[in-house]
Amino acid sequence: MFNPMQTMKALSIDLGGSHATLAVVENKQILISKEIAVDSLGDLLPLLPEFKTILFQLLAHIQVPVSSCIGLAMSFCGMIDVHTSRVVSTNLKFEDALGLDLPGWCQREFGIPFALENDARMALLGEWYAGAAQGAEDVVMITLGTGVGGAVLAGGKPLRTRQVQGGCIGGHIPVLFTGRRCTCGAFGCMEAEASGWALPSIAKEWPGFESSRLAKIDTINFRSLFEFAREGDRVSIELRDRCLHIWACGTVGLVHMFGPERVIFGGGVMRSGDEILPYIRDYVRKYSWTPNGTVSILPAALGNDAALLSAIPLLCGTASQLS
Template sequence: MPQFILKTRQNMSAGRAPEISALPALFMRRKSIPAYSEKGLGPRLPDTKKAVLDLLEGEELSGFSGVGIAMPGIVDPEKKRVLGLYKKYEDSKEMDLEGWCREVFGLPAFLEMDSKLALAGELHMGCGRGYEDAVMMILGTGVGTAVSLGGKILRSRNYTAGALASHIIVNLRGAACTCPNRGCLEAEASGWALPGLLRRHPGFSESGISGEEKLDFRSLQKWVLRKDPVAEEVLLRCVEVWRAGILNLIHAYDPQLVILSGAVMNFQGLFQKLTEGIERCIWDCCGPVVIKEAEYPEDSVLFGLYYLVRNGGVI
């Protein structure tokens, strides 16, 4: 589900980042509702409205200055429009979310892509503090990416620069992606791609993981720990693809810092597998590159939204 945040005028006017110890106070009230992304965003708006109003517990909306919305696709933050999504809330491309927020809440809306917000959140409040040139790779259902250069989230004429690195082709004869191409990084190694990776393995029917009700990274970890050869080979394939993605980001954008985030990073030992020896594959002219796990993987998007609304739509 796209993430929403309302910012109070008091927080907006503070003019400085809150202390790290005070961060939980920013989000004392929160609520999650089912995504149902395949059904579109329009049918979810009534429940979204109810969830927000329930969170307010009767508090007047006049005390708030804006609504921040994180979308899982390319966004024009100036026109406040969704430009590109595949297989998720595709109806949002035709929606006026700014108009909806003004009609329902009487507040302006500020939109941005979720991966860009996650990077902004980590740069301002997490593991990226003190860095200006950074890239982020988020491993989850899909693969999200974002880039910061000179302390600013990278934007291009169509707002895609740095945000579509998961659709760099890593296998010319690879699997069909959710986008119009084949062999994209995301199609070769991601949460949604994993069931296909497993089922296409010639030994799948004889593997213990074939009996799992749900083919996800949690079940993959279970069978990797049991030394199941199919599970181990599929994990190795994913690691190879993700390492290629990390190197592509480094060589494309020359960052000081690479941030790895997303639910898949909970996989036991994955950070070490992704980073061990990778410095030997980086061009020496790139200098040292630091690789870290996100400090706030669950909340970095919300922190990014905080800054988006506070700064009037700029991160």
């Protein structure tokens, strides 16, 4: 069982679309880590020997034997069956992962237990263990980036369902039924209306785009959008305000659905969190039905470390479920 007072070490891999971070963690601390570039359009299997080499190098560097680690946790950018630690769906990332026996690989190469989980749930578990969700039992986490991620902690446990996506596709909550077609197949998802991948095409269709500063840059992203809006570019202001409205509306939907005491916002777009969170706080306060009081809307505290730091609670949870 999970005992927060006990000192425990684990191996942790955060596998993203363009990079992987490998680490040795001890409770709420990353002892040592290394980031490498990966290409999610390629396969995962050829990367596994490199992961093994790096993890053993990290262990050797800090003189920790692998046998003292309680397991290896991996955060994966797709949907996971946590009971078998297998990838169920990947949305065009590391497509070969669906057929891989990762627990078998881990047992063969490291001789320790393995746990696999969706990256959004790992980020939330990390924030619950060591970051902005500490002490809370009911939490929604939303990550604003290339896509819009989501995860739910209900009654102190990550919300998981037999249909695997339970609670972890909050970015695909519909906010506009007449809206844009999303990569998931639905219309008007929060992600289709306000995310990094959707922003360039939304901007290019916006009235007056040609005369906007956005039309003069090669890559339209949220960093530029917020910067140009601050400097008074009309189209950027309108687009920024529309995105804030979309995110706030989606947040109300998630608040009504899951009844969280806190909503934690993470992801790269939160560089502009000082402009995003006050708007969402105000909107949620005005337009959500929360009889038990105000929902706290907070920035994530751990950034990219959150998924790595979820290794200990994930592995302990897996162990307690299996025992």
